[in-house]
Amino acid sequence: MPPSDSQPDWVIARRRAIGDHIRAARLHANLSQERLAELAGMDRQAVNRIEQGHASPKIDTLIRIAAALDTPLANLVR
Numbered sequence: 001m002p003p004s005d006s007q008p009d010w011v012i013a014r015r016r017a018i019g020d021h022i023r024a025a026r027l028h029a030n031l032s033q034e035r036l037a038e039l040a041g042m043d044r045q046a047v048n049r050i051e052q053g054h055a056s057p058k059i060d061t062l063i064r065i066a067a068a069l070d071t072p073l074a075n076l077v078r
Contacts, residue, residue, distance in 0.1 A: 016053030021076045023051045025069045039068035 007015075026036050026047075033051070037044045041064055049055035050065075057065075066073040 012053065015056060018077055019051040019053040021078065022047075022065060022069075025071050025076060026051075029069055031069070036065070036068055040064040 026033070029036075031039070033047045034044045037047045040047070040061070042061065046055065046057075046061075047065075050057050050061075062076060063073055066076055069076075
């Protein structure tokens with residue numbers, strides 16, 4: 001589900017920061033977006049939208065991404 005465009009700037013900035021943390025963890029794990037998507041049970045486009053800050057993932061999706069990256073969820077949303 002796409003985020004509302006009426007979000008305050010600080011929410012959008014925070015969403016982008018979380019996407020940056022996911023991207024950094026993915027690159028550290030030497031995974032492509034496609035491989036992360038496979039491991040997390042999602043499609044590559046969804047991973048891309050989350051990393052770019054264009055999508056607001058549900059907590060269940062963040063939990064699956066953290067598990068696929070073998071990292072605590074807190075590391076992705078710090």
